[in-house]
Amino acid sequence: MRFDVLTLFPELFAPYTQQGVIRRAFEARGGQPPALDLKLWALRDFAEDAYRRVDDRPYGGGPGMVMLVEPLVRALRSVRAEQAEAGLPRTPLILFSPAGRPLNQDRVRALAASPGAVLLCGRYEGVDQRFIDAHVDEELSLGDFVLSGGELPALTLIDAVARLQPGVLHDAASHEQDSFAADHGLLDCPHYSRPERLPEDGAAVPPVLLSGHHAAIARWRRERQLALTAARRPELIEAARAAGRLDARDEAFLRRLAESPADRA
Template identity: 60%
Template sequence: MRFDVITLFPELFAPFLVSGVTRRAYESKQVEVVLWNPRDYAAGNYKRVDDRPFGGGPGMVMMAEPLSACLDAVLAARGDAPAPVPVVLFSPIGAKLDHAAVEQWSAAAGAVLICGRYEGIDQRFIDARVTHQVSLGDFVLSGGEIPAMALLDAVARLQPGVLGDEASHVQDSFNPALDGLLDCPHYTRPEQWQGRPVPAPLVSGHHAQIERWRRDQSLGLTAARRPELIEAARAAGRLNKADEALLKKKL
C-alpha cells in the first residue's frame, strides 16, 4: 500500500520512518510513504502557502491553490488505479480514528494524507478535493503530522511480519479477538519487584488458570474504565456465563 503525505514539514517524518519495529513496514515498502511539500507547488518568489482569513481574526489560513496543485502532482505520480484514492484531512470535525477504522485502512491500497497547519485550510479545497476527515480525539494539535504518524504506525504494525510475534496485535486492546475489550495487565521478570509479586496464576504453569485470569482482568479493567465496551460486547453476544458472573461480582 502507498500513503502520500502532503505536509509543510516533511522533515518531521524522517526519524519516524526509520525508528522502532514499524520501520520494517516502511523499509520493505509494505507501507510505502512518499512525502510532498505544498510549498514546492506555490506560485511566486516567496512560495507562499498561507494568507490572512477573510472576515478577520487571528492566524493564517492555508491557501487552496498550492494544496490543489500538490494533490494533482500526487495523483499523477500514483497513476491510474481501479478506484479513486481516498484523500484524507486530519481535522477536529472528522470521524474518530479507532481500531475498526485502522483495520480498514490496513487492508486498503493506501491514501493521500493532508496535514493542515495554522488556523486551518481554505474550505473550498476541502469541499472540492477531500474525501475523508479523521480526528484523533476531542483536542486540537498544531498540525496534521502527528495524526498522520499515528495512522501510519497503527496501519504498519498490522502488516504481516512487522511485529516480532504475529499474535502480538491480536491481543491488543479493542481487537475483535479480545471481543473489543481492553487488554489485561502484563508482567515480566523478576517475580518479585520492590515487594510486589507477579500474580500467582501467571507463574502457575496452568494454562486454563492463566487464560481465565487474563480474561477476568480484561473484563474488570474494561468495566471500570470503558463500560461502553462491555455493553457493546454484551450486545454482540460475546460474553459468556463466566464473564457475566465476574462482572456481576464486580458491581
C-alpha cells in the same frame, strides 16, 4: 499499500519511520517489496510565488492564517497523476481535524486492508473550506484537543496501520490481544515481567501467571480485561455485549464485579 502525505514538514517523518518495529513495514525483506510505501509531498513545492506562500489571512478577520486552496489543489493533482501513471488506485484523501470523527481501531483495520490513503496535514487555523468541500473524503481526529498540525496524527495513523501489516511484529498474536482487537473489542489486560518480586516494595507478579496452568492464565487475563474495561470504558462492555463477544462466564464475572468491587483488583 501506500500513503501519500501532503505536509509542510516532510522532514518530520523519516526519523520515525526508520526506527523500532515500524521500520520493518518500510523495508524490503525476503525478496519481497515493503509492506508499506510512504511518499511525502512538500506543500511549499506547489506554491507559485517567490515566498513559497501556502497560507493567507482569513476573510472576515480574526487571528491566524488559513491554508490556501491553489497549492493544495496542485499538490493533489500531482498525487493523482502519479497514481494514474503507476496504475495505482485512487485512494481517499483524509484530513486530520478536530472536527473529524474519532480515529479508532476499526478504522485502522479497514485502512490496513486497503490500498492506502492520501493524508493532508493541516496547519495554522485550518484549511480553506472550499478545498475540504471539493476534495476531502474523510476527516479524522485523535481526540478532543488541538495540535499545531496534522503531522503527529498522520504518524499516529501510519504507525497503527504499519503494525498490522504481516511480518512487522515478530509475533502476529501481539496485535490480536491488543486493546480494541477485533475479536474482543476490550482494553488489554495488565502485563508483568521479571523480577517476580520487586526488591523496593515487594510488589509481586500475580501467582496465576507463574502457575504454568494455561487455561487458568487465559481466564485470569480475560477477567482482568473485563474488569479494566468495565472500570474505565464501560461503553466498550456494552458494545462487546451487543456484538455477541461476551459469553456466559464473562457475564457471570461482570455480575460479580458489580456486586463486589474487590474483584476489580
